Structure formats: C-alpha cells, structure tokens
Amino acid sequence: MDEQEPCRTPLSELVSLAGRVAVVTGAAHGVGAAIATRLVEAGARVVLADLDVTGADAVAAALCSAHDGEMVAVGGGVDVSSSTSMAALVARTVECFGRLDIWVNNAGVYPRAGLLSMTDDQWLKVLDINLNGVFYGSRAAANEMVGRSEGGVIVNVSSASAFRAPASDLAHYVASKAGVVGLTRALATELGPHGIRVLSVAPILVPTANALALLEGQGGADAVSATAARVPLRRVPQADDIARVVFFAVSGLAGMVSGSTLLVDGGQLSG
Ligand SMILES: NC(=O)c1ccc[n+]([C@@H]2O[C@H](COP(=O)([O-])OP(=O)(O)OC[C@H]3O[C@@H](n4cnc5c(N)ncnc54)[C@H](O)[C@@H]3O)[C@@H](O)[C@H]2O)c1
Numbered sequence: 239m240d241e242q243e244p245c246r247t248p249l250s251e252l253v254s255l256a257g258r259v260a261v262v263t264g265a266a267h268g269v270g271a272a273i274a275t276r277l278v279e280a281g282a283r284v285v286l287a288d289l290d291v292t293g294a295d296a297v298a299a300a301l302c303s304a305h306d307g308e309m310v311a312v313g314g315g316v317d318v319s320s321s322t323s324m325a326a327l328v329a330r331t332v333e334c335f336g337r338l339d340i341w342v343n344n345a346g347v348y349p350r351a352g353l354l355s356m357t358d359d360q361w362l363k364v365l366d367i368n369l370n371g372v373f374y375g376s377r378a379a380a381n382e383m384v385g386r387s388e389g390g391v392i393v394n395v396s397s398a399s400a401f402r403a404p405a406s407d408l409a410h411y412v413a414s415k416a417g418v419v420g421l422t423r424a425l426a427t428e429l430g431p432h433g434i435r436v437l438s439v440a441p442i443l444v445p446t447a448n449a450l451a452l453l454e455g456q457g458g459a460d461a462v463s464a465t466a467a468r469v470p471l472r473r474v475p476q477a478d479d480i481a482r483v484v485f486f487a488v489s490g491l492a493g494m495v496s497g498s499t500l501l502v503d504g505g506q507l508s509g
Pocket of ligand 1 (some may be wrong): 263264265266267268269270287288289290293316317318319345346347348367395396397398440441442443444445446447448449
C-alpha cells in the first residue's frame with residue numbers, strides 16, 4: 239500500500255464502518271451492548287453473540303428501532319468457552335452477512351473467590367470463558383479473515399486489573415485478563431502479515447449492573463464513589479467510554495495500531 243495513503247483518506251471514511259461486518263460477544267448487557275450500539279451507529283452490520291438469548295434479543299430490538307433492522311442479527315445461545323460454538327458463530331455470521339471484518343471478544347465473568355478456598359472448577363470456569371474464549375473466538379475469526387485475504391481487526395476486552403490487581407479474591411480473573419494482554423501481543427505479531435490488527439482494551443471499574451451486583455457486599459455505590467475519588471479524572475468509566483475506545487480501535491483512525499492494550503482508566507495507573 240502507498241505509505242502516504244492514510245494521509246489522503248478523508249476523516250469521514252476513516253470513522254465509517256459502512257460495509258463492515260462485526261461480531262461482539264457478550265453483547266446482551268453492559269459493555270458489550272454499548273460496543274454493539276456504537277458499531278451499528280458507525281454503519282457496521284453487527285452480530286450480537288451471547289449466552290443470554292433474551293438479553294441479546296432486547297438489545298437487538300432497541301438497535302433495530304433506532305437503525306435499519308437489517309444491521310443487526312442475534313447469535314443467541316453462543317458460549318465463548320466452546321470452540322465449536324465459536325466456529326459455528328463465524329459460519330452463521332458469514333451466512334447472514336456474507337463476510338467478517340471485526341471481532342470483539344468482550345464476554346467475560348468476574349466472580350469473587352479467595353485463593354485459599356478457590357476450587358479447581360472456579361479457577362477453570364473463569365479461565366475457560368475469559369481466556370480460552372478469547373483464543374477460540376480469535377482463532378475462528380482469524381481463519382475466516384485470513385481465508386478471505388481482506389484483513390480485519392480483533393479487539394479483546396481485558397481489564398486494568400491485568401496491570402494492577404484492584405482487590406483480593408480475583409486471582410483467577412486477574413490471571414485471565416493478564417493472559418488476554420499477552421495473547422493480544424502474540425496474535426498481533428502472527429496475524430499482522432495478513433493485514434489483521436489485534437488490540438486489547440483495559441478498563442478500570444465500569445459500573446455495569448453485574449459489576450454493581452458484585453460490589454453489593456463491599457459498599458455498592460459507595461465503593462464506586464471511592465474508586466472514582468482515586469481516579470485523576472475523578473470518575474469511573476461508563477460502558478460507552480469503553481465502546482468509544484473499541485470504536486477507535488476498529489476504525490481506520492487506528493490503522494497503524496496493533497498489539498497494544500489501550501487503558502481506559504482516567505489516568506489511574508499513571509500514578
Ligand atoms: N464492569 C467492569 O468493571 C469491568 C472492568 C474491566 C473489564 N471488564 C470486562 O468487560 C467485559 C464486559 O463486562 P460487563 O461488566 O459488561 O459484564 P456483564 O456481566 O454486564 O456482561 C457480560 C456478558 O457476557 C455474557 N457471557 C458471560 N459468559 C458468557 C459465555 N460463556 N458465552 C457468551 N456470553 C457470555 C453475559 O451473558 C453478559 O451478557 C468483561 O470481559 C469484563 O471482564 C469489566
């Protein structure tokens with residue numbers, strides 16, 4: 239490609255996702271729903287993939303009433319911790335929309351469990367969804383993208399806890415999210431020659447309904463305020479703050495960004 243080409247590309251083209259097809263896992267709630275909403279707004283056709291079919295249907299209904307109904311499809315009953323389910327999701331996406339350009343590995347769980355009493359099953363479940371799920375999804379997506387030879391973008395939702403553990407009782411979660419950061423670098427190196435960029439996004443606490451439920455026993459809204467007070471920007475990110483960064487990552491604006499983890503921390507980890 240002409241090295242100067244990006245300088246001549248109009249900004250409106252760099253931020254448009256028209257003609258692109260995206261999959262967002264964990265799109266039925268929280269951060270995933272916000273990501274899907276921004277991608278549809280930018281013109282992408284999006285598959286909402288989640289275990290929770292009812293939740294994904296509700297997000298799809300809201301997006302369809304705000305946009306062209308043909309922009310959205312629901313990949314209900316998708317389990318990111320199953321490689322078969324991930325391969326089927328890619329096949330369904332191509333069947334439905336004809337191609338695959340953007341893959342967002344967002345689905346994740348964050349149950350608390352102290353190390354001393356953590357069972358093997360508790361450890362493995364979190365690793366299965368948060369880390370193995372990113373591997374299964376990325377491999378399935380990359381096979382389709384490499385086969386089509388038109389490049390693509392994979393974004394993995396990690397966590398700032400991969401860099402600084404925020405609380406105890408999350409060893410399995412922290413390990414899984416640190417693994418996602420390493421996997422992102424490895425995949426960026428391996429897939430770069432195919433024109434596929436791979437990035438991760440690492441937020442601090444985002445007060446989604448499920449994150450707030452987790453904080454119930456630790457002060458709930460007060461815990462959120464206490465976290466916000468420690469952030470240089472004096473607030474915690476909302477789901478849409480993460481969605482905007484994911485949008486940047488998949489857009490032409492980030493055409494030369496790969497392998498990086500973009501912190502969405504309001505400056506917290508700089509101190
Ligand atoms: N909320 C936070 O404070 C925070 C902070 C840093 C990182 N993150 C990460 O952001 C992502 C989204 O977090 P959130 O707060 O929006 O979570 P959430 O619980 O609101 O939503 C997660 C979604 O993933 C789906 N899901 C769970 N297991 C699945 C599976 N096996 N297969 C398919 N879908 C599955 C759930 O049904 C749900 O819709 C997660 O990866 C999380 O670790 C969240």
